[in-house]
Amino acid sequence: DGYKALGRLLSENFDLLISDQEASLLNGLALFGALRLSECKNKDIKTMLLTSKELHGFGQFRDPDYVVLKDEDFTGRLASTIRDIIKASESNN
Helix, strand or coil: CHHHHHHHHHHCCCCEEEEECCCCCCCHHHHHHHHHHCCCCCCCCEEEEEECCCCCCCCCCCCCCEEEECCCCHHHHHHHHHHHHHHHHHHHC
16 A cells, blocks of 8 residues: 555655555555655655556656566566665665
8 A cells, every 4th residue: 555655654764665556545656756755764765666567757756766567577577676776785885
């Protein structure tokens, strides 16, 4: 539920937000937009969108840092993307 996720994002610390485009009540893109427009401590964390549809041109404030398509290679692509995020984080520290 995107509303519950937004509530937690506004009050707790997180390093990465993974959301589903098909999430109920507040989908991933709406959640990313609300987070980016907030003034909370998590507004600049990395975001990953999981989706079963090819999407392009999300719009200002909603662009996810990573998009993982839910297809036959979903598990491998998700694991690879998470590894890339961890490597990038380690090299920045």
